[in-house]
Amino acid sequence: MFSIQQASALKGGSPLGAGLVQASRSLHTSSQSLAPVPPLPEKGGKVRHGLIPEEFFQLLYPKTGVTGPYMLGTGLILYMLSKEIYVINHETIAALTIGAIAVYGIKKFGPDVAAFADKLNEEKVAQFQEVKDHAMSSLVQAIENEKKEQWRVDGRSMLFDAKRNNVAMMLETNYRERLHMVTNEVKRRLDYQIALQNLHRRMELEHMVNWVEKSVISSISPQQEKESIAKCITDLKALAKTTQAKATA
Amino acid sequence: MMVNSFSQFESPVFLTIPLILLALILPWAFYPSPSPRWLSNRTLTLQNWFIGRFAKQLLASSTPKVHLWATLLVSLMLYIISLNLLGMLPYTFTPTTQLSMNMGLAVPLWLATVLVGFRNQPTLSLAHLLPEGTPTLLVPVLIIIETISLLIRPFALGVRLTANLTAGHLLIQLIATATLAFMSIMPAIATLTSILLLLLTLLEIAVAMIQAYVFVLLLSLYLQENS
Numbered sequence: 001m002f003s004i005q006q007a008s009a010l011k012g013g014s015p016l017g018a019g020l021v022q023a024s025r026s027l028h029t030s031s032q033s034l035a036p037v038p039p040l041p042e043k044g045g046k047v048r049h050g051l052i053p054e055e056f057f058q059l060l061y062p063k064t065g066v067t068g069p070y071m072l073g074t075g076l077i078l079y080m081l082s083k084e085i086y087v088i089n090h091e092t093i094a095a096l097t098i099g100a101i102a103v104y105g106i107k108k109f110g111p112d113v114a115a116f117a118d119k120l121n122e123e124k125v126a127q128f129q130e131v132k133d134h135a136m137s138s139l140v141q142a143i144e145n146e147k148k149e150q151w152r153v154d155g156r157s158m159l160f161d162a163k164r165n166n167v168a169m170m171l172e173t174n175y176r177e178r179l180h181m182v183t184n185e186v187k188r189r190l191d192y193q194i195a196l197q198n199l200h201r202r203m204e205l206e207h208m209v210n211w212v213e214k215s216v217i218s219s220i221s222p223q224q225e226k227e228s229i230a231k232c233i234t235d236l237k238a239l240a241k242t243t244q245a246k247a248t249a
Numbered sequence: 250m251m252v253n254s255f256s257q258f259e260s261p262v263f264l265t266i267p268l269i270l271l272a273l274i275l276p277w278a279f280y281p282s283p284s285p286r287w288l289s290n291r292t293l294t295l296q297n298w299f300i301g302r303f304a305k306q307l308l309a310s311s312t313p314k315v316h317l318w319a320t321l322l323v324s325l326m327l328y329i330i331s332l333n334l335l336g337m338l339p340y341t342f343t344p345t346t347q348l349s350m351n352m353g354l355a356v357p358l359w360l361a362t363v364l365v366g367f368r369n370q371p372t373l374s375l376a377h378l379l380p381e382g383t384p385t386l387l388v389p390v391l392i393i394i395e396t397i398s399l400l401i402r403p404f405a406l407g408v409r410l411t412a413n414l415t416a417g418h419l420l421i422q423l424i425a426t427a428t429l430a431f432m433s434i435m436p437a438i439a440t441l442t443s444i445l446l447l448l449l450t451l452l453e454i455a456v457a458m459i460q461a462y463v464f465v466l467l468l469s470l471y472l473q474e475n476s
Contacts, residue, residue, distance in 0.1 A: 089429065091340055094339050095340075097446050114291055121294055
């Protein structure tokens with residue numbers, strides 16, 4: 001607003017009015033300096049023969065056709081030479097030499113230099129692009145990981161069922177083991193009782209037998225013993241005789 | 250007002266307006282200023298790359314104190330190289346052919362390196378006047394010789410640049426005149442001299458760039474020695 005007021009005040013004034021407006025406008029004080037700059041054009045302006053802009057040829061084309069500017073150029077050069085406005089001297093030769101070197105240099109090394117400059121810019125862009133791509137790929141990876149975690153959480157109930165089954169089986173196994181143990185212990189106790197009873201019976205039997213033997217032996221008097229022994233001897237003799245007789249017969 | 254071979258080196262005056270200021274300011278027009286864009290056009294990209302590369306190469310092996318001189322040395326190099334190369338164009342005036350200008354560049358800068366050295370580390374700067382490992386007998390003589398070589402440095406810097414450029418321009422003018430003179434008499438000889446002129450111009454372009462680089466390199470060496 002300030003500059004517009006200044007412009008209106010000074011515009012009608014001296015020829016320096018426009019320049020004064022520009023001179024009094026301070027640099028980078030308003031927030032307009034923070035606005036994004038418009039993008040650069042992709043290619044530079046078209047130039048013919050490396051020096052003359054294409055627009056000049058287009059300007060003269062409607063009136064003088066294609067050869068117009070060339071006629072103009074040739075005419076100008078011939079005019080300056082013939083009227084000796086431009087005198088050919090040693091500088092002309094030096095100019096031709098420098099011109100030849102310049103044209104040769106630009107034609108030969110121009111595309112390489114341009115490609116190098118483009119490569120510098122491309123490298124800058126590629127660096128930042130790589131950072132951006134890396135960030136994006138890590139985010140995509142994070143999304144996939146999250147989805148996988150969600151799927152894992154869904155399978156949680158199956159996990160609990162399996163765990164529950166496991167625990168039930170363990171309990172069952174433990175119960176059966178204890179049952180077995182109880183059975184075995186009870187059987188052992190009963191076997192013990194049986195063995196004890198058997199032992200009792202046998203001991204009673206043996207005792208009885210020993211008592212009977214002892215009483216029988218004590219009841220045999222010595223007379224009876226002698227008689228029995230004599231009888232045994234006569235029986236033996238008789239037996240011996242019969243066997244002898246059998247053996248010889 | 251005699252016209253001789255040296256009249257091309259007279260300071261240009263047009264209708265009593267001295268044009269030397271224009272000749273001195275002209276290189277400023279050829280360097281685009283850094284833009285606020287992140288990616289700029291080819292000219293600016295190449296300029297930035299060149300300046301960065303040159304500064305790194307010149308000051309790589311020096312202390313951070315020397316790096317304070319980077320702006321001065323790089324801009325001096327760009328100025329001299331553009332003055333020299335613009336002087337290769339026909340009908341231009343090369344300010345670096347004037348001894349006054351080159352001494353004006355060399356003496357203050359050389360003196361600055363010496364004074365910086367004497368101010369910050371006077372013992373070491375004085376010690377530079379005697380190289381290591383000299384036999385005791387030669388010490389007085391060598392100190393005198395080193396002092397003379399120290400004091401002659403600004404003259405060497407200035408005169409080197411002046412002489413190289415003046416000689417180159419003179420040769421170009423003479424051989425071009427010879428070519429022009431022979432063109433009407435013996436065109437064959439004119440062809441030979443024009444080939445000679447071509448080679449000479451190539452040499453002169455190389456010399457223009459090398460002399461600028463040498464000027465700045467020597468200054469940076471004097472600075473490193475003294476810092």
